[in-house]
Amino acid sequence: MNEGSRAFRDAVEGRAPLPPAAATLGMEILDADAGDGTIRLAFTATESFTNPMGNVLGAFLAAMLHDTAGPALLATLRPDQFQSTLELTASFLRPVRPGRLFGTGRVVHRVGDIAFLEAALTDGDERLIATATATARVIPLDEAPDAA
Structure with missing residues (x-):
């Protein structure tokens, strides 16, 4: 991975910690391909993410989808750029228990500073558990509010 926003690359290469969220x-970057605009991540869903039925709460799955779609775009950006999510639509396909989950994200299309993204989450048995589409804007890093 030779491109991407400075903050993203620094976290990937261990020069900076991952953002708190x-x-x-429990995000771990497994692979990122700037040329293809794709990324593969792992997350650790803990017991503290569960609802009263013991399943991971959808809001945590949505956060994982968000943290999959955005970095797919980040991996393609110049060091002085960042992204700001404009919209995220999530679909929850099955309940999931705490454990290791995997996210795959990709840039579907980009026109100027607007990008259309997709993300999917699977469980350890490679069953699809949630999907999302997102729209994001590419912004100069100096305009990113705390680069969050």
Whole structure:
């Protein structure tokens, strides 16, 4: 991975910690391909993410989808750029128990500073558990509010 926003690359290469939200989700970057605009991540869903039935709460799955779609775009950006999510639509396909989950994200299409993204989450048995589509805007890093 030779491109991407400075903050993203620094976290991927261990020069900086993951953002607090990504760390809370137990995010681990497995692979990123700037040329293809794809990324593969792992997350650790803990017991503290569960609802009264013992399933991971949809809001945590949505956060994982968000942290999958955005970095797919980040991996393609110049060091002085960041992304700001404009919209995220999530679909929850099956309940999931705590454990290791996997996210795959990709840039579907980009026109100027607007990008259309997709993300999917699977469980350890490779069953699809949730999907999302997102729209994001590419912004100069100096305009990113705390690069969050």
